Amino acid sequence: MPAAVLDALTPTAQRLVVNRRGSTVWEAESPRGHYAVKAGYPIEATADWPAQPWTALAPAREGAVLHRLGLDDLAYGEWDGGTWNYQPWHEGPDLYQLWEPCRRPDAAVQPHISVALGCVEALAELHGKGWAHGDVQPAHFIIGIERTHLIDLALARGGYVPTGYDFPFRGCLVHYEAPEIARSVLATGQAEPTQEADIYALGASLLISATGRRAVEYPDDAPRPVQREAVASGRRRDVKVPGELGALIDTMLSHEPADRPTAYEVGKALNAL
Incomplete structure (x- = not known):
């Protein structure tokens, strides 16, 4: 954990949560409160992957975004390997973990509308x-x-970020990329995040969490450009979520951004269910 964070939080307990290429995350208990601590560093090039210097800047960029969004209980800065931030810890399972019983072969549990609504409300607040x-x-x-x-x-994009911590958006996990994002990344190496693409990603997130199936079919071991080509072409699977939630997810996954509902409209539809 970066020395500046140790000095600021003086943690009484800490737990390593994530340690992957370019990013380390801890859960930290402190006299000041309960925090998530993130440290980023650049990813070196390998035979299979190009170098990724942006991962070193990601924690500070996130800290700047959170500050712009009005969160004061945080800090961010630089360390020898890259940048860091700490922010309030949020307790609870993630969407995929919570809906695990829905994905079992003999599942008697259906995805709960209130959980989907909570996700939509969180996204709508950001939008x-x-x-x-x-x-x-x-x-x-x-x-x-x-x-x-x-x-x-x-x-995230939508407001000022200090130039020294900013970097181009080069896509995200392809499972959740909208077709227009995939096309742009394939053509230019980068793209512009949009609220419409977020809605597609939310639909893909609800689908995979409820069924275990990606929105677009491609081999599990396919190279990333091949995955993106499948997404960009619109070769989408049928949505196998029963009932009106499935129909709503299908609309969220529309190929054209203009055909997708807004977060407000999705929330209104879910409330009606």
């Missing part, structure tokens, strides 16, 4: 402030007791 998330996926919806939290805003 209402003029931002697009850019990295909507099941792991980024934390289902708390009182509300659902949408986390990991390092790729």
